[in-house]
Amino acid sequence: MRWFILFLNIAAAAVFLFMGAVGQGKAQSFVHIIHHEMETQGMIKVEYPESGGEIPNVRAQLRQVANANYQSELSFLGMLACLLNGVIYFFSFPSSKRKEAAKLQSLESSATSSPQTHP
Numbered sequence: 001m002r003w004f005i006l007f008l009n010i011a012a013a014a015v016f017l018f019m020g021a022v023g024q025g026k027a028q029s030f031v032h033i034i035h036h037e038m039e040t041q042g043m044i045k046v047e048y049p050e051s052g053g054e055i056p057n058v059r060a061q062l063r064q065v066a067n068a069n070y071q072s073e074l075s076f077l078g079m080l081a082c083l084l085n086g087v088i089y090f091f092s093f094p095s096s097k098r099k100e101a102a103k104l105q106s107l108e109s110s111a112t113s114s115p116q117t118h119p
Contacts, residue, residue: 009086013079020075
């Protein structure tokens with residue numbers, strides 16, 4: 001049972017990492033779509049004369065907005081929580097073999113320490 005719980009926690013950690021990567025990719029593709037749409041609609045000018053001819057890097061600014069989401073950090077924290085939960089559960093509960101060995105040892109020690117008399 002301990003191994004099964006540990007396996008489930010490792011699988012959940014992998015799902016957390018996968019979902020974080022999917023969320024980050026979705027945000028970056030959304031930024032690309034917004035930038036492309038702003039170019040086609042004429043909302044972004046290639047050169048602003050009032051700025052001295054400097055070309056503003058709108059795509060980099062939008063990418064900063066996409067990277068500001070905390071999906072990857074939250075997924076990493078979720079992964080750590082799952083792994084920590086699995087390791088704590090795995091080491092806090094003894095295996096069934098150790099339980100049986102401890103039970104047999106306690107039975108043997110009780111049998112040798114107190115001899116029983118039969119009528």
